[in-house]
Amino acid sequence: MTNNNLLNYTIQENDKTVKSIMRENLNFSQRLSKRLEMSESILLNGSVVKLNKKVFIGDILSIGFDEEEDEYDAIDIPIDIVYEDSDLLVVNKPPYIVVHPTKSHQNNTVANGVAYYFKKNGIKRKVRLVNRLDMNTSGIVIIAKNPYAHNELANQMKMDTVDKYYYAVVEGIIKEDKGTINQPIARLNPEDIIRIVHTSGKECITHYAVEKRFNNMTLVRVKLDTGRTHQIRVHMKHIGHPIVGDALYGQESRLINRQALHCCEMKFKQPLTGQDIVIKCPMPDDIIKVMNN
CATH class of the missing domain: 3.30.2350.10 (Pseudouridine synthase)
Incomplete structure (x- = not known):
């Protein structure tokens, strides 16, 4: 499995098991944890482990995700990446482009451009859009690289804890x-x-x-x-x-x-580490021009 298909978490406490870390720290359900165990998709320091395995500070817990084919056509459209880590990609969307295909705009969307970027860089993941903007609104669009990150950020959005x-x-x-x-x-x-x-x-x-x-x-x-x-x-x-x-x-x-x-700005918790992430996108030229008119 490539790193793009692994969710990596550094253990920060002793006297815990893989199961308790996945449930309490990472919000995995018991059913999903068991399924991942059965498919040998849980690794500790690179080796497959069971849920009852003890963990220690500094251990690296890795959760594997199956490779995915994206539903969007990969089209070579420039995307302005303002932030990227193993779980997230954030782009600065220009105006006059839609976020994902619709009946009236079937390709040449942000999702098509991100699908191309994923393919080019060997990121075998679906494009999971966390937020959307109107076609003629510019600025920050967040894409999750795995179902866990998408679910965690969607919950933050639902709870209105994203600034x-x-x-x-x-x-x-x-x-x-x-x-x-x-x-x-x-x-x-x-x-x-x-x-x-x-x-x-x-x-x-x-x-x-x-x-x-x-x-x-x-x-x-x-x-x-x-x-x-x-x-x-x-x-x-x-x-x-x-x-x-x-x-x-x-x-x-x-x-x-x-x-x-x-x-222009979004503040949220990194879904895996819980650290605050602040994304800023400067004012686009056409709005600056309005103010200078």
Whole structure:
């Protein structure tokens, strides 16, 4: 098995067994642990072991994953990698590209580019997208390299323990320096992609802080407590400040050919080590151009 198909964990305590480490430290279920034991996919310092094996500080516990064929076609599309480790790949998505294939965009997506990168580098894993961005929103997209990392990060997202920050240039001058929008968002027509603030919707909380005021526009730094589809776009429209260039919730702009929205920072726990990881992506040129206009 190659390193790309192994999840490696360094033991940090004595008087434990492989089973207890997998359950208590790594959140493996009893059933999955047993299955991995049966398939001889659990290694300690490079040798196959049973679940009842004692471990000691400094031992390397390795969990093997079967090689996988990806569902996405591998297409040579440039991807801007901003972070990578044995469990994760993080890219800075440019605007005008979708994250994964859809009916109207069947390839030339971020997922196709990552599949190509995996293939080229012998990473025999599926592309597991942890988060998604709208086609015309730029910034951070996280990909997990194994099912364990994907599940752990998905749980962090579900528990809203991932800090997500965006830059948005909005129409008009926001007078207060900061604020919070706590309004539910719903999609009233299942055929329509447009969302609105509506009492029937799910809870949505958006915090914003003004970074700069200029030319009847305001640059805000936005922090999401929740992560609903189109949340920032709907909430900014709701308070009378739609995002510049957002044709769906506001109007087109001569300054930019998309909504001026960029996912600039994310903070989360590395799924295996629990260490804080902070990813930052600088403001893209087209949004800088809007502010310099």
